[in-house]
Protein backbone atom coordinates (compact mmCIF):
# COMPACT_ATOMS: atom_id res chain seq x y z
CA UNK A 1 0.00 0.00 0.00
CA UNK A 2 1.08 3.58 -0.70
CA UNK A 3 2.48 5.18 2.43
CA UNK A 4 2.76 8.97 2.60
CA UNK A 5 5.22 8.94 5.43
CA UNK A 6 7.57 6.59 3.64
CA UNK A 7 7.52 8.51 0.35
CA UNK A 8 7.95 12.06 1.70
CA UNK A 9 11.41 12.58 3.17
CA UNK A 10 11.52 13.91 6.73
CA UNK A 11 13.08 17.30 7.55
CA UNK A 12 15.95 15.50 9.24
CA UNK A 13 16.70 13.38 6.20
CA UNK A 14 16.48 16.43 3.87
CA UNK A 15 18.86 18.31 6.13
CA UNK A 16 21.15 15.34 6.34
CA UNK A 17 21.11 14.98 2.53
CA UNK A 18 21.83 18.68 2.17
CA UNK A 19 24.56 18.37 4.75
CA UNK A 20 26.18 15.53 2.81
CA UNK A 21 25.86 17.49 -0.42
CA UNK A 22 27.22 20.68 1.09
CA UNK A 23 30.11 18.84 2.71
CA UNK A 24 30.89 17.18 -0.62
CA UNK A 25 30.69 20.55 -2.32
CA UNK A 26 33.21 21.96 0.12
CA UNK A 27 35.43 18.92 -0.37
CA UNK A 28 35.15 19.12 -4.17
CA UNK A 29 35.91 22.80 -4.02
CA UNK A 30 39.06 22.12 -2.01
CA UNK A 31 40.16 19.37 -4.40
CA UNK A 32 39.39 21.58 -7.42
CA UNK A 33 41.39 24.36 -5.87
CA UNK A 34 44.37 22.05 -5.34
CA UNK A 35 44.10 20.61 -8.86
CA UNK A 36 43.69 24.10 -10.30
CA UNK A 37 46.88 25.34 -8.68
CA UNK A 38 48.80 22.28 -9.96
CA UNK A 39 47.46 22.44 -13.50
CA UNK A 40 47.81 26.19 -13.84
CA UNK A 41 51.50 25.63 -14.32
CA UNK A 42 51.09 22.79 -16.89
CA UNK A 43 47.92 23.39 -18.97
CA UNK A 44 47.09 26.49 -21.10
CA UNK A 45 44.46 28.82 -19.57
CA UNK A 46 41.71 28.24 -22.21
CA UNK A 47 41.91 24.49 -21.77
CA UNK A 48 41.89 24.84 -18.01
CA UNK A 49 38.65 26.91 -18.07
CA UNK A 50 36.88 24.28 -20.22
CA UNK A 51 38.09 21.47 -17.99
CA UNK A 52 36.92 23.04 -14.77
CA UNK A 53 33.54 24.07 -16.12
CA UNK A 54 32.95 20.42 -17.10
CA UNK A 55 34.12 19.04 -13.74
CA UNK A 56 32.10 21.67 -11.89
CA UNK A 57 28.85 20.78 -13.63
CA UNK A 58 29.32 17.15 -12.54
CA UNK A 59 28.88 18.21 -8.89
CA UNK A 60 26.01 20.63 -9.26
CA UNK A 61 26.55 24.24 -10.03
CA UNK A 62 29.52 25.04 -7.82
CA UNK A 63 29.97 28.39 -9.53
CA UNK A 64 26.74 29.47 -7.80
CA UNK A 65 28.46 28.95 -4.43
CA UNK A 66 30.48 31.68 -2.79
CA UNK A 67 32.84 31.76 0.15
CA UNK A 68 33.58 34.41 2.76
CA UNK A 69 36.79 34.10 4.77
CA UNK A 70 36.88 35.42 8.32
CA UNK A 71 40.43 35.41 9.76
CA UNK A 72 41.27 35.66 13.46
CA UNK A 73 43.42 38.73 12.86
CA UNK A 74 43.27 41.71 10.60
CA UNK A 75 46.95 42.63 10.49
CA UNK A 76 47.87 43.10 14.14
CA UNK A 77 44.32 43.69 15.33
CA UNK A 78 42.16 40.78 16.48
CA UNK A 79 39.15 40.32 14.21
CA UNK A 80 36.09 40.59 16.41
CA UNK A 81 33.97 38.96 13.72
CA UNK A 82 36.07 35.79 14.05
CA UNK A 83 35.54 35.70 17.81
CA UNK A 84 31.82 36.32 17.34
CA UNK A 85 31.59 33.40 14.87
CA UNK A 86 33.46 31.13 17.29
CA UNK A 87 31.08 32.04 20.12
CA UNK A 88 27.99 31.72 17.93
CA UNK A 89 28.98 28.37 16.43
CA UNK A 90 29.65 26.85 19.86
CA UNK A 91 25.92 26.70 20.36
CA UNK A 92 25.15 25.59 16.78
CA UNK A 93 27.34 22.58 16.08
CA UNK A 94 25.71 20.10 13.67
CA UNK A 95 25.31 16.47 14.79
CA UNK A 96 27.36 15.42 11.76
CA UNK A 97 30.58 16.97 13.14
CA UNK A 98 33.08 14.22 14.01
CA UNK A 99 35.82 16.02 15.90
CA UNK A 100 35.24 18.54 18.65
CA UNK A 101 37.54 20.49 20.94
CA UNK A 102 36.52 20.84 24.60
CA UNK A 103 37.95 23.46 26.94
CA UNK A 104 37.13 24.22 30.59
CA UNK A 105 37.97 27.81 31.42
CA UNK A 106 38.97 28.16 35.13
CA UNK A 107 36.09 30.40 36.12
CA UNK A 108 33.50 29.22 33.64
CA UNK A 109 30.60 27.09 34.80
CA UNK A 110 30.13 25.28 31.50
CA UNK A 111 32.48 23.44 29.17
CA UNK A 112 33.36 25.28 26.01
CA UNK A 113 32.82 23.01 22.97
CA UNK A 114 34.23 24.09 19.61
CA UNK A 115 34.59 22.42 16.23
CA UNK A 116 38.07 21.16 15.49
CA UNK A 117 40.48 22.28 12.81
CA UNK A 118 39.24 21.25 9.33
CA UNK A 119 35.72 20.36 10.55
CA UNK A 120 32.57 21.57 8.83
CA UNK A 121 29.30 22.53 10.48
CA UNK A 122 25.97 23.75 9.06
CA UNK A 123 23.49 26.46 9.81
CA UNK A 124 20.25 27.76 8.36
CA UNK A 125 19.00 31.37 8.36
CA UNK A 126 15.75 32.58 6.78
CA UNK A 127 15.78 29.76 4.24
CA UNK A 128 19.50 30.08 3.42
CA UNK A 129 21.71 27.03 3.95
CA UNK A 130 25.15 27.90 5.24
CA UNK A 131 28.29 25.80 5.59
CA UNK A 132 31.03 26.80 8.04
CA UNK A 133 34.54 25.38 8.07
CA UNK A 134 37.37 26.09 10.51
CA UNK A 135 40.93 26.22 9.15
CA UNK A 136 44.12 26.43 11.21
CA UNK A 137 47.64 27.03 10.01
CA UNK A 138 50.95 27.93 11.55
CA UNK A 139 53.01 30.82 10.30
CA UNK A 140 56.49 31.92 11.14
CA UNK A 141 56.64 35.38 12.69
CA UNK A 142 60.03 37.01 12.29
CA UNK A 143 61.44 40.27 13.55
CA UNK A 144 64.20 41.86 15.54
CA UNK A 145 64.27 41.61 19.32
CA UNK A 146 65.16 44.35 21.80
CA UNK A 147 68.88 43.93 21.28
CA UNK A 148 68.48 43.99 17.51
CA UNK A 149 68.95 40.19 17.11
CA UNK A 150 66.86 38.26 14.62
CA UNK A 151 63.96 36.45 16.32
CA UNK A 152 61.45 34.01 14.98
CA UNK A 153 58.42 32.27 16.51
CA UNK A 154 55.60 30.06 15.25
CA UNK A 155 52.17 31.65 15.50
CA UNK A 156 48.88 29.80 14.97
CA UNK A 157 46.46 31.53 12.63
CA UNK A 158 42.82 30.47 12.37
CA UNK A 159 40.06 31.39 9.98
CA UNK A 160 36.48 30.43 9.20
CA UNK A 161 35.20 29.87 5.67
CA UNK A 162 31.50 30.45 5.14
CA UNK A 163 29.92 28.87 2.01
CA UNK A 164 26.46 29.67 0.65
CA UNK A 165 24.60 30.31 -2.59
CA UNK A 166 25.82 33.44 -4.35
CA UNK A 167 22.31 34.78 -4.76
CA UNK A 168 22.10 35.30 -0.97
CA UNK A 169 25.25 37.38 -0.79
CA UNK A 170 23.47 40.59 0.29
CA UNK A 171 21.33 38.80 2.83
CA UNK A 172 24.31 37.00 4.36
CA UNK A 173 26.37 40.19 4.59
CA UNK A 174 23.50 42.46 5.56
CA UNK A 175 21.47 40.25 7.90
CA UNK A 176 23.10 36.92 8.75
CA UNK A 177 26.56 38.12 9.85
CA UNK A 178 25.11 41.04 11.89
CA UNK A 179 22.80 38.45 13.48
CA UNK A 180 25.82 36.25 14.35
CA UNK A 181 27.48 39.32 15.89
CA UNK A 182 24.41 40.20 17.98
CA UNK A 183 23.88 36.61 19.15
CA UNK A 184 27.52 36.27 20.19
CA UNK A 185 27.26 39.49 22.21
CA UNK A 186 24.21 38.14 24.01
CA UNK A 187 25.92 34.78 24.66
CA UNK A 188 29.04 36.55 25.93
CA UNK A 189 26.94 38.73 28.21
CA UNK A 190 25.34 35.63 29.73
CA UNK A 191 28.55 33.76 30.56
CA UNK A 192 31.48 35.99 29.81
CA UNK A 193 34.80 35.07 31.34
CA UNK A 194 36.83 38.21 31.88
CA UNK A 195 40.38 37.98 30.63
CA UNK A 196 43.48 39.60 32.00
CA UNK A 197 46.15 40.29 29.40
CA UNK A 198 49.54 41.24 30.76
CA UNK A 199 53.26 41.12 30.15
CA UNK A 200 55.26 42.28 27.17
CA UNK A 201 52.65 41.11 24.67
CA UNK A 202 49.00 40.10 24.80
CA UNK A 203 49.47 36.53 23.57
CA UNK A 204 49.26 35.28 27.14
CA UNK A 205 45.89 35.73 28.78
CA UNK A 206 44.41 34.35 31.97
CA UNK A 207 40.89 34.48 33.30
CA UNK A 208 40.44 37.31 35.75
CA UNK A 209 39.91 35.60 39.10
CA UNK A 210 39.77 38.83 41.11
CA UNK A 211 36.59 38.66 43.20
CA UNK A 212 36.48 42.41 43.83
CA UNK A 213 33.13 44.04 43.08
CA UNK A 214 31.64 47.41 43.94
CA UNK A 215 29.81 45.67 46.81
CA UNK A 216 33.01 44.38 48.39
CA UNK A 217 34.97 47.58 47.88
CA UNK A 218 35.49 49.83 50.89
CA UNK A 219 35.42 53.34 49.50
CA UNK A 220 33.54 56.60 49.92
CA UNK A 221 29.90 55.68 49.07
CA UNK A 222 29.33 58.96 47.22
CA UNK A 223 32.39 58.49 45.01
CA UNK A 224 31.43 54.86 44.41
CA UNK A 225 27.92 55.86 43.33
CA UNK A 226 29.24 58.64 41.09
CA UNK A 227 31.72 56.27 39.43
CA UNK A 228 29.11 53.57 38.81
CA UNK A 229 26.77 56.13 37.26
CA UNK A 230 29.62 57.43 35.11
CA UNK A 231 30.38 53.91 33.84
CA UNK A 232 26.68 53.23 33.12
CA UNK A 233 26.41 56.48 31.17
CA UNK A 234 29.58 55.69 29.24
CA UNK A 235 28.47 52.27 27.99
CA UNK A 236 25.03 53.39 26.87
CA UNK A 237 26.26 56.45 24.95
CA UNK A 238 27.32 54.91 21.63
CA UNK A 239 25.19 57.29 19.56
CA UNK A 240 26.16 60.28 21.70
CA UNK A 241 29.88 59.77 21.07
CA UNK A 242 29.18 59.30 17.36
CA UNK A 243 27.05 62.45 17.18
CA UNK A 244 29.57 64.71 18.90
CA UNK A 245 32.45 63.18 16.93
CA UNK A 246 34.39 61.97 19.96
CA UNK A 247 36.16 58.63 20.32
CA UNK A 248 34.17 56.29 22.57
CA UNK A 249 36.78 56.34 25.34
CA UNK A 250 36.92 57.30 29.00
CA UNK A 251 39.93 57.89 31.23
CA UNK A 252 40.19 57.49 35.01
CA UNK A 253 43.08 58.46 37.27
CA UNK A 254 43.13 56.51 40.54
CA UNK A 255 45.44 57.90 43.19
CA UNK A 256 46.12 57.20 46.85
CA UNK A 257 48.54 55.44 49.21
CA UNK A 258 49.52 51.78 48.64
CA UNK A 259 46.89 49.27 49.80
CA UNK A 260 43.90 51.58 49.53
CA UNK A 261 42.27 49.57 46.72
CA UNK A 262 43.36 50.99 43.36
CA UNK A 263 43.93 47.58 41.77
CA UNK A 264 40.80 46.24 43.48
CA UNK A 265 38.81 49.10 41.98
CA UNK A 266 40.06 48.27 38.47
CA UNK A 267 38.96 44.65 38.98
CA UNK A 268 35.58 45.82 40.30
CA UNK A 269 35.13 48.00 37.20
CA UNK A 270 35.98 45.06 34.90
CA UNK A 271 33.65 42.71 36.77
CA UNK A 272 30.87 45.30 36.68
CA UNK A 273 31.14 46.08 32.95
CA UNK A 274 32.34 42.61 31.91
CA UNK A 275 35.30 44.23 30.14
CA UNK A 276 38.68 42.54 29.64
CA UNK A 277 41.72 44.09 31.33
CA UNK A 278 45.01 44.88 29.58
CA UNK A 279 47.68 45.43 32.22
CA UNK A 280 50.31 47.47 30.39
CA UNK A 281 53.74 47.11 31.95
CA UNK A 282 55.60 50.04 30.54
CA UNK A 283 58.91 48.74 31.85
CA UNK A 284 58.72 45.83 29.42
CA UNK A 285 57.79 47.96 26.41
CA UNK A 286 60.75 48.56 24.11
CA UNK A 287 59.71 51.87 22.61
CA UNK A 288 56.92 53.85 20.99
CA UNK A 289 56.74 51.45 18.03
CA UNK A 290 56.29 48.50 20.36
CA UNK A 291 53.71 50.44 22.36
CA UNK A 292 51.73 51.19 19.22
CA UNK A 293 51.53 47.58 18.13
CA UNK A 294 50.53 46.51 21.65
CA UNK A 295 47.79 49.11 21.86
CA UNK A 296 46.26 48.46 18.44
CA UNK A 297 45.97 44.78 19.26
CA UNK A 298 43.71 45.40 22.28
CA UNK A 299 40.04 44.51 21.93
CA UNK A 300 36.97 46.66 22.24
CA UNK A 301 35.08 46.68 25.54
CA UNK A 302 38.32 46.62 27.50
CA UNK A 303 40.19 48.48 30.22
CA UNK A 304 43.79 49.45 29.59
CA UNK A 305 45.60 49.85 32.93
CA UNK A 306 48.94 51.51 33.54
CA UNK A 307 49.81 51.01 37.23
CA UNK A 308 52.23 53.35 38.95
CA UNK A 309 52.36 55.76 36.02
CA UNK A 310 54.63 58.08 38.05
CA UNK A 311 57.44 55.56 38.38
CA UNK A 312 56.91 52.71 35.93
CA UNK A 313 59.25 54.24 33.41
CA UNK A 314 61.53 57.21 33.13
CA UNK A 315 59.11 59.09 30.97
CA UNK A 316 59.90 62.67 30.42
CA UNK A 317 57.93 65.82 30.70
CA UNK A 318 56.67 66.57 27.22
CA UNK A 319 57.50 70.26 27.62
CA UNK A 320 61.09 69.42 28.58
CA UNK A 321 61.38 67.25 25.49
CA UNK A 322 64.16 65.18 27.01
CA UNK A 323 65.00 61.73 25.84
CA UNK A 324 63.17 58.64 27.18
CA UNK A 325 64.44 55.18 27.97
CA UNK A 326 65.96 54.56 24.56
CA UNK A 327 67.70 56.96 22.33
CA UNK A 328 66.62 57.49 18.75
CA UNK A 329 63.17 57.67 17.17
CA UNK A 330 61.83 54.58 18.91
CA UNK A 331 62.22 55.89 22.45
CA UNK A 332 59.31 55.44 24.83
CA UNK A 333 57.94 58.78 25.91
CA UNK A 334 54.97 59.98 27.90
CA UNK A 335 53.92 62.14 24.97
CA UNK A 336 54.06 59.03 22.74
CA UNK A 337 51.78 57.17 25.14
CA UNK A 338 49.34 60.05 25.58
CA UNK A 339 49.20 60.98 21.91
CA UNK A 340 48.54 57.44 20.93
CA UNK A 341 45.86 56.88 23.58
CA UNK A 342 44.13 60.14 22.64
CA UNK A 343 44.52 59.68 18.93
CA UNK A 344 44.78 56.50 16.95
CA UNK A 345 44.13 53.98 19.70
CA UNK A 346 40.84 55.43 20.82
CA UNK A 347 39.60 56.07 17.30
CA UNK A 348 40.32 52.54 16.05
CA UNK A 349 38.10 50.89 18.63
CA UNK A 350 34.97 51.27 20.69
CA UNK A 351 34.16 51.27 24.39
CA UNK A 352 37.75 51.74 25.55
CA UNK A 353 38.58 52.66 29.12
CA UNK A 354 42.03 53.74 30.19
CA UNK A 355 43.05 53.78 33.87
CA UNK A 356 46.26 55.24 35.27
CA UNK A 357 47.10 54.59 38.91
CA UNK A 358 49.61 56.34 41.13
CA UNK A 359 50.57 56.55 44.78
CA UNK A 360 51.84 60.10 44.27
CA UNK A 361 49.55 62.38 42.29
CA UNK A 362 51.84 65.34 43.02
CA UNK A 363 54.66 63.64 41.09
CA UNK A 364 52.66 63.29 37.90
CA UNK A 365 53.57 65.06 34.71
CA UNK A 366 51.26 68.08 34.21
CA UNK A 367 50.43 66.70 30.75
CA UNK A 368 48.55 63.88 32.46
CA UNK A 369 46.58 66.14 34.76
CA UNK A 370 45.53 68.60 32.04
CA UNK A 371 41.71 69.02 31.92
CA UNK A 372 40.14 66.67 29.43
CA UNK A 373 42.91 64.11 29.62
CA UNK A 374 41.62 61.90 32.45
CA UNK A 375 37.85 62.31 32.73
CA UNK A 376 37.63 61.45 36.44
CA UNK A 377 40.25 61.73 39.19
CA UNK A 378 39.39 59.30 42.00
CA UNK A 379 41.08 59.56 45.37
CA UNK A 380 41.36 56.31 47.32
CA UNK A 381 42.27 57.24 50.82
CA UNK A 382 42.79 55.58 54.21
CA UNK A 383 39.98 53.45 55.58
CA UNK A 384 36.97 55.21 57.08
CA UNK A 385 34.55 53.77 59.69
CA UNK A 386 32.09 53.12 56.83
CA UNK A 387 34.82 51.28 54.91
CA UNK A 388 35.59 49.16 57.98
CA UNK A 389 31.92 48.10 58.19
CA UNK A 390 32.03 46.89 54.56
CA UNK A 391 35.22 44.91 55.25
CA UNK A 392 33.77 43.43 58.47
CA UNK A 393 30.68 42.36 56.57
CA UNK A 394 32.79 40.80 53.75
CA UNK A 395 35.39 39.08 55.86
CA UNK A 396 33.43 38.13 58.98
CA UNK A 397 29.82 38.32 57.82
CA UNK A 398 29.34 40.80 60.66
CA UNK A 399 26.93 43.74 60.56
CA UNK A 400 27.47 44.96 64.13
CA UNK A 401 29.41 44.11 67.29
CA UNK A 402 30.10 45.58 70.75
CA UNK A 403 33.65 46.46 69.73
CA UNK A 404 32.68 48.35 66.57
CA UNK A 405 32.42 51.73 68.39
CA UNK A 406 35.94 51.40 69.80
CA UNK A 407 37.37 50.29 66.44
CA UNK A 408 35.65 53.09 64.52
CA UNK A 409 36.98 55.70 66.93
CA UNK A 410 40.52 54.39 66.55
CA UNK A 411 40.15 54.33 62.73
CA UNK A 412 39.37 58.06 62.73
CA UNK A 413 42.50 58.72 64.82
CA UNK A 414 45.08 56.85 62.73
CA UNK A 415 45.98 56.33 59.07
CA UNK A 416 45.17 52.71 58.27
CA UNK A 417 44.63 51.19 54.81
CA UNK A 418 41.87 48.77 53.86
CA UNK A 419 44.62 46.25 53.00
CA UNK A 420 45.97 46.42 56.59
CA UNK A 421 42.51 45.95 58.08
CA UNK A 422 41.75 43.12 55.67
CA UNK A 423 44.93 41.36 56.79
CA UNK A 424 43.90 41.63 60.46
CA UNK A 425 40.40 40.35 59.73
CA UNK A 426 41.79 37.28 58.03
CA UNK A 427 43.91 36.15 60.98
CA UNK A 428 41.28 33.84 62.48
CA UNK A 429 37.69 32.69 62.15
CA UNK A 430 37.12 33.47 65.83
CA UNK A 431 35.33 36.85 65.71
CA UNK A 432 36.15 38.10 69.25
CA UNK A 433 39.78 37.13 68.83
CA UNK A 434 40.02 38.90 65.44
CA UNK A 435 38.38 42.09 66.70
CA UNK A 436 40.59 42.16 69.81
CA UNK A 437 43.59 41.77 67.48
CA UNK A 438 42.38 44.65 65.33
CA UNK A 439 41.91 46.88 68.40
CA UNK A 440 45.47 46.04 69.52
CA UNK A 441 46.81 46.74 66.01
CA UNK A 442 45.05 50.11 65.80
CA UNK A 443 46.09 50.98 69.36
CA UNK A 444 49.72 50.31 68.44
CA UNK A 445 49.37 52.55 65.39
CA UNK A 446 47.91 55.30 67.59
CA UNK A 447 50.87 55.09 70.00
CA UNK A 448 53.35 55.19 67.12
CA UNK A 449 51.60 58.23 65.72
CA UNK A 450 51.73 60.01 69.10
CA UNK A 451 55.45 59.15 69.40
CA UNK A 452 56.24 60.44 65.93
CA UNK A 453 54.24 63.64 66.66
CA UNK A 454 56.34 64.21 69.81
CA UNK A 455 59.43 63.55 67.72
CA UNK A 456 58.29 66.11 65.14
CA UNK A 457 57.52 68.72 67.82
CA UNK A 458 60.99 68.18 69.33
CA UNK A 459 62.53 68.58 65.91
CA UNK A 460 60.66 71.85 65.34
CA UNK A 461 61.74 73.10 68.78
CA UNK A 462 65.32 72.04 68.02
CA UNK A 463 65.28 73.92 64.73
CA UNK A 464 63.94 77.00 66.46
CA UNK A 465 66.75 76.88 69.05
CA UNK A 466 69.31 76.50 66.29
CA UNK A 467 67.79 79.50 64.50
CA UNK A 468 68.00 81.53 67.70
CA UNK A 469 71.65 80.69 68.10
CA UNK A 470 72.35 81.80 64.54
CA UNK A 471 70.33 85.03 64.77
CA UNK A 472 72.35 88.24 65.45
CA UNK A 473 71.71 89.97 68.80
CA UNK A 474 69.54 92.78 67.34
CA UNK A 475 67.17 90.40 65.59
CA UNK A 476 66.78 88.34 68.75
CA UNK A 477 65.80 91.49 70.70
CA UNK A 478 63.34 92.46 68.00
CA UNK A 479 61.67 89.06 68.09
CA UNK A 480 61.32 88.95 71.85
CA UNK A 481 59.74 92.40 71.75
CA UNK A 482 57.34 91.26 69.08
CA UNK A 483 56.33 88.18 71.05
CA UNK A 484 55.41 90.26 74.06
CA UNK A 485 52.92 92.37 72.05
Ligand SMILES: Nc1ncnc2c1ncn2[C@@H]1O[C@H](COP(=O)(O)OP(=O)(O)OP(=O)(O)O)[C@@H](O)[C@H]1O
Nearest residue numbers: 216217218219258259260261262263264418419422
Ligand atom coordinates in the same frame (compact mmCIF):
# COMPACT_ATOMS: atom_id res chain seq x y z
N1 LIG B 1 39.19 49.72 49.31
C1 LIG B 1 39.30 48.40 49.51
N2 LIG B 1 38.21 47.64 49.67
C2 LIG B 1 38.32 46.32 49.89
N3 LIG B 1 39.49 45.67 49.97
C3 LIG B 1 40.62 46.38 49.82
C4 LIG B 1 40.57 47.79 49.58
N4 LIG B 1 41.82 48.23 49.49
C5 LIG B 1 42.62 47.17 49.64
N5 LIG B 1 41.91 46.06 49.84
C6 LIG B 1 42.47 44.72 50.09
O1 LIG B 1 43.89 44.84 50.06
C7 LIG B 1 44.47 44.13 48.97
C8 LIG B 1 45.50 45.03 48.27
O2 LIG B 1 44.85 46.17 47.74
P1 LIG B 1 45.10 46.78 46.29
O3 LIG B 1 46.17 46.00 45.59
O4 LIG B 1 43.82 46.94 45.59
O5 LIG B 1 45.68 48.18 46.69
P2 LIG B 1 46.43 49.26 45.77
O6 LIG B 1 45.96 50.60 46.22
O7 LIG B 1 46.28 48.92 44.36
O8 LIG B 1 47.93 49.05 46.24
P3 LIG B 1 49.27 49.44 45.43
O9 LIG B 1 49.30 50.93 45.27
O10 LIG B 1 50.35 48.93 46.35
O11 LIG B 1 49.22 48.71 44.13
C9 LIG B 1 43.31 43.78 48.07
O12 LIG B 1 43.51 42.54 47.44
C10 LIG B 1 42.13 43.74 49.01
O13 LIG B 1 42.05 42.47 49.60
